[in-house]
Amino acid sequence: MAxxxxxxxxxxxxxxxxxxxxxxLGLFMIYPIIWSLWMSFQVGKGMNLSFGGFANIERLTKDxxxxxxxxxxxxxxxxxxxxxxxxxxxxAVALNDSTLRFxxxxxxxxxxxxxxxxxxxxxxxKSMFATDGVVNQALMALHIIGSPIxxxxxPFWAKVIVILAITWRWTGxxxxxxxxxxxxxxxxxxxxxxxxxxxxxxxxTHITIPMLKPVxxxxxxxxxxxxxxxxxxxxxxxxxxGGPSDSTLTLSLYIYNLTFKFMPSFGYSAxxxxxxxxxxxxxxxxxxxxARDRRRT
Amino acid sequence: xxxxxxxxxxxxxxxxxxxxxxxxxxxxxxFVVFVGPSGCGKSxxxxxxxxLEHISAGDLEIGGTRMNDVDPSKRGIAxxxxxxxxxxxxxxxxxxxxxLRFAGVAKDQIARQVQDxxxxxxxxxxxxxxxxxxxxxxxxxxxxGRAIVRNPEVFLFDEPLSNLDAELRVxxxxxxxxxxxxxxxxxxxxxxxxxEAMTLADxxxxxRDGVIEQVGRPLDLYDNPANQFVAGFIGSPKMNFLAASIxxxxxxxxTVALRNHxxxxxxxxxxxxxxxxxxxxxxxxEHFGEPGAGAADIRLNVDVAEHLGSTSYVYxxxxxxxxxxxxxxxxxxxxxxHITVSISPERAFLFDSKGQRIR
Numbered sequence: 001m002a003x004x005x006x007x008x009x010x011x012x013x014x015x016x017x018x019x020x021x022x023x024x025l026g027l028f029m030i031y032p033i034i035w036s037l038w039m040s041f042q043v044g045k046g047m048n049l050s051f052g053g054f055a056n057i058e059r060l061t062k063d064x065x066x067x068x069x070x071x072x073x074x075x076x077x078x079x080x081x082x083x084x085x086x087x088x089x090x091x092a093v094a095l096n097d098s099t100l101r102f103x104x105x106x107x108x109x110x111x112x113x114x115x116x117x118x119x120x121x122x123x124x125x126k127s128m129f130a131t132d133g134v135v136n137q138a139l140m141a142l143h144i145i146g147s148p149i150x151x152x153x154x155p156f157w158a159k160v161i162v163i164l165a166i167t168w169r170w171t172g173x174x175x176x177x178x179x180x181x182x183x184x185x186x187x188x189x190x191x192x193x194x195x196x197x198x199x200x201x202x203x204x205t206h207i208t209i210p211m212l213k214p215v216x217x218x219x220x221x222x223x224x225x226x227x228x229x230x231x232x233x234x235x236x237x238x239x240x241x242g243g244p245s246d247s248t249l250t251l252s253l254y255i256y257n258l259t260f261k262f263m264p265s266f267g268y269s270a271x272x273x274x275x276x277x278x279x280x281x282x283x284x285x286x287x288x289x290x291a292r293d294r295r296r297t
Numbered sequence: 298x299x300x301x302x303x304x305x306x307x308x309x310x311x312x313x314x315x316x317x318x319x320x321x322x323x324x325x326x327x328f329v330v331f332v333g334p335s336g337c338g339k340s341x342x343x344x345x346x347x348x349l350e351h352i353s354a355g356d357l358e359i360g361g362t363r364m365n366d367v368d369p370s371k372r373g374i375a376x377x378x379x380x381x382x383x384x385x386x387x388x389x390x391x392x393x394x395x396x397l398r399f400a401g402v403a404k405d406q407i408a409r410q411v412q413d414x415x416x417x418x419x420x421x422x423x424x425x426x427x428x429x430x431x432x433x434x435x436x437x438x439x440x441x442g443r444a445i446v447r448n449p450e451v452f453l454f455d456e457p458l459s460n461l462d463a464e465l466r467v468x469x470x471x472x473x474x475x476x477x478x479x480x481x482x483x484x485x486x487x488x489x490x491x492x493e494a495m496t497l498a499d500x501x502x503x504x505r506d507g508v509i510e511q512v513g514r515p516l517d518l519y520d521n522p523a524n525q526f527v528a529g530f531i532g533s534p535k536m537n538f539l540a541a542s543i544x545x546x547x548x549x550x551x552t553v554a555l556r557n558h559x560x561x562x563x564x565x566x567x568x569x570x571x572x573x574x575x576x577x578x579x580x581x582x583e584h585f586g587e588p589g590a591g592a593a594d595i596r597l598n599v600d601v602a603e604h605l606g607s608t609s610y611v612y613x614x615x616x617x618x619x620x621x622x623x624x625x626x627x628x629x630x631x632x633x634x635h636i637t638v639s640i641s642p643e644r645a646f647l648f649d650s651k652g653q654r655i656r
Contacts, residue, residue, distance in 0.1 A: 188382035191349050196396030196447070197370030206395075210386040 040274050042267035049267055056271035066272060068246045069254040072159070076250065077227045077283075080163045085220055088171050092178030093208060107179070111172035122236035125165050126152070152237060155247030162248055165233050170226065174219045181215040182208070217291040221284045228276050228283075231256065251276050299360035299373060299450035299483055300325045301346070306355035308341055308507075315341055317507040318355070323500075328477050328484045332494040332530070333504035339487045340455055342504070346485065347376050347453050360450060370396075375444035376453040379460060381436045383428040383443075389415075390424040393443045400447075414445040417479065418472075434465045438472075445480070454486040458493065470496060491531055495519070503527050525652035528579050534610060534621045536646070539578040543570050551655075553578060553647070555595065557616030563592035565642040569655040576655070579646035582610065582623040591639030597622075599636050611636055 006014070043052030060066055094100070095107050113121065128134050129151035136148040151157045185208075193203050209216070231252035234242055240261070242249030251272060258269035301323040308316035316338045323329050331339040344350040346357060348369030357364045364372050383392050393414060394407040402410070415421045418438045428436055437457060444452055454473070458466045474497055477484050488494055494501050495515045503510040503518065503526070511523040515531075522528035528536045544562060545552035551570050554562040555578070570576060588594050597613035597620060611622040613636055622638055647656035 186380050186382060188378040188380050189384060191347075192376065192378060192382040192443075193384075193395075194349070195347060195369045195374065195376050196443075197368075197399050198395065199399065202399060207384060213386070 036270045036273060039267050039270040042270075044267065045263050045265060052267065056268050059268060060271060060275070065246060065249070066254060069242070069249045069251050070275070072242075072247065072249055073228060073230065073251045075159065076163060076166075076230055077224060080167055081220065081223045081227055083163070084167045084171050084174060084223060085216065087167065088174035088219070089178055089209075089212070089216070091171065091175045092182055093204065095175070096179060096182045107175075110175055113169045113171075114173040116169075118232050119236065121169065122165070122233060125161065126237060129161055153244050155244055158238070158244060158248045162230075162233055162237065165237070166227070166230065169233075170223065174223065177215050177219050178212060181212050185211055213291060217287060220287055224283050224287070225280050228252075228280055301360075301451065301483065301485070302356075302358040303342075303346075304356045304358075306342070306345065306352055306357060308338075308345060308350060308353045315507050316345070316353075319507075319509055321502060321509065321512065323483060323485065325483055326481050328486065328497060328499045329502060330494040330498035330500070331485065331487045331502050331504060332489065332491055333510075334530070335489055336506075337504040338507040339489075339504050341507075343376075343453055343455055343485060343487045346372075346451075347374055348372055373450035374453055375447045375449035375451075376455065377437070377440045377444050377457045379456040381428070381440040381460075383436060383439055385428050388425050388427055389420060389431070389439050389442075392428070392439055393446045396443070396447050410446050410448075411442075414442040417445065417476070418442050433461050434469060437461065437469060441473075441476070445476075449482065451483045451485065452480075454484065456488055457486075458488070458490075466493075473497060492533055495531070501531070503530060522646070522654065524654055525577060525579065525648040528646055528648070528654070532581060534582045534623070536579045536581050537620045537622075538648075539580065539618060539620070541576050541578045543572050543574050543576055546570060546572050551576075551647070555593075557618045558595045561593050561595055563640070563642055565645060565647050565656055567647050567656045570647070570649055575650045577648045577652075578640075579648060580640055580644070582621045584641065584644040585622045585638035586641055588637045588639055591641035594637050594639045596635060596637045599634055602633075 039049075040056055041051060041053060042049040043055050044050050091110055095103055095110070097103075100106075130136075131148045131150055133151075135151070136145070139145045140148065149157060151161050189207065190203060193207055198206065229252050230250045234248050234250055234253050235256070238244075238248055240253070240257070242253050242257075255269045255272050255276075258265050258272065301321075303319050303321045306316060306319045307314065319342060331342060333339050341350060345352050346359075348364070348367065352365050359372055359374070384395060387395065390411055393411045397407045397410065411424070412421075415424055418441060420435070420438055420442055423431060423435060423439075428439065431439065437460075440457070457473070458469050461469060470493060473486075477497075486493075486497060498515055500512060501515055501518055502512050505526055511518060511527045513521075518527060518531045522531060525538070529538065539558075540556040541553040542556065543551045544554045545564075549566055549568075550564050551567045552562055552564045553576060565578070595615065597615045600612045600614055600619070602612070603610045607625075609624045611624060613620050613622060622636065645656070646654060649655050
C-alpha cells in the first residue's frame, strides 16, 4: 500500500475537520460505553454505589428473573430469526419474477410494516388479539376454536404474538435487501441453468442461496442484534410487565425495569447490558464462521 | 448431430412483432451465423431456438422433431452467453459438471467428461479456480466447456466474443473455428460483427427488422448481395454508396449520372430501372481504380488517410457524401488534399430506390 505522507499542517487540518464529530461521538457514545463497563462492576441501589468486583456477574447466575429473560430472548431469537429470513427470501424470489402482476403493490405492502408507527401497530395488534378481538371472533365464527383464546394471558400464545408481530414488522425490511441483491444477478445465469436442465428447486438452493450468501449473513446478523435488543413490542403489548408471569420478558425489558421501574440498580443493569453485547459478539462470530467461504477468496 | 428447420417462425411481444416470419433450414454440422444490426431480432431468434423465448407462431424442428413446446434442457442444445453466465460460487470443475449432476450421470463419469472438455479447451490447470479468478477469455472458454460437456446436438452462441478485447476476440474466433472442426456439431452463432460472420460461417443469415434479408456463403454475400442493406452490412470497410439517377436506358444497361459529381455519367449493365429514377451506386473501397482506368473519374476531398503499412484507407468526400477508398501503396500520396479515382461499372453495384439490386 502506498500513501503519501502528509505534512504536519495538512494533518492538523484533517483532524480539525473530523474533530466535531469525534468529540460528539466520544462524549455521547464512547464515554458512556466505557462508563457502563465501569458501572457493571458497581453494586448498590440508586446513586449509592460502591465497587463490587464480580458480584454482579455472580448475581446474574442466581437471578431467576434474568435467567428467565435470557431464556425468553433465546426462544425469540431461535424461532423468529430463521422464520423471518426464510420468509423474506421466499417473498423476494417470488416478487422478483418479472411475469408477476402487481409486483410493485406486493413489494410495497410487504415493506410497509417496517415504516409504520410502532405504537400504532402495537395497539392494533393488541386490539386484534384481545379476548373479544377480531381474531378470536373470526376463529370462533369459523368453528376452529370453541371459546376465546386469552392471547396475552397465556404464556405460550403471548410469545407467539410477539414473534408474529416482529416477523410481520421486519420481514419486508429484510426482503428489500434480498430483492436488491437478486436484481443484481445476471439473468442469463438462470437461463444457463434452465438450459442445463437444473430444476427450479435446485436453481433456488444451488444458485440463488449461494449467490445471496453475503446478504443472508448480513441480514441474519442484523436481525440477531435486533432480536436480542427486543423491547418495544413486548413493552407495548404487556404494559411493560413482560407478562404473563415474565413469559415475554426480554433482556432489554429487564434492563429497563432494573433501571427505571424497580429500585434503581444501575450497576446490575449495566452488567445485563454487557451480557447482550457479549451475546451479540458470540452469535455474530458464529454466524460468520458458518457462512465462511469454504475456499480461499 | 442435428439439422434444424424453422418454418414461418414469428415472435411478438404484445402488439409488437419482432420476428416476422422466418423460414430457414440448417444442415447438420453446419456453422451458421446470424448477423445483423442491433435490434434486428437475431438474439431473439436464437433464444427461441434455445427455448428461452416462446415461439408465437410457426414451427421449430431440431433433428426432425417439433420442439416448440419442449423444455430447453431437452432440445439437445447448449448455449454460450455473451456474459458467460458462469455460476459465480462454483469452481470451473463444478460449473462444467453442474448440468450433468441433474441429468443423473454418475460421479466418475462426470469427472471424466469434465476432464475431456477441459483438455480440449486447455482448461486443466484452472479446474479448481472460481470464475472471478479467471480472465475474460478463460471465462469464455469455461462457458464453452460447460456447453461441450453436455454433448449437445446443436451449439448456440449468443455474441460470445463481444465482451473480449480485440486481440482476444481474434484468438477466440480461431479457437471456436478449431472447435467446430474438431467436434463436428451444428453451430448457430449470433453476432453483430460481420468480420466474425465472414471468418467463421459456412452460411451467413443476414437479418434486419425480424426478417431474413439474405442467406448464403460468406463470399457469395460479399460478391452478390441481394440488396443495398446486405451490400452495406457485409464487408469491411463498408461499401460506398453514391447517389445517382438514371438518365438513359437501353436493353440490359442504363446510363447513370452521379448526383454529387456534376457531368460524371457512364453506362452500367442493369436489369431494371426507369429513366429519371433515383438509384444508388455501390462501390467497394478496394474497387476504385487509378485515374483513367475505369469508365469515369471522380475527384474527392481527402478528410483523413489511415496508413496501415500494406494498405491505406482514404476517407474522402464530395458534396457531403463520404467515401472510403482502399489504396495499396500510398506512401507518396501522404498529405494530399485531393484524390482522383476511377469507377469501373463491371465492379460496381446498382440499387433501385427501394434498395433492391438491379445490377
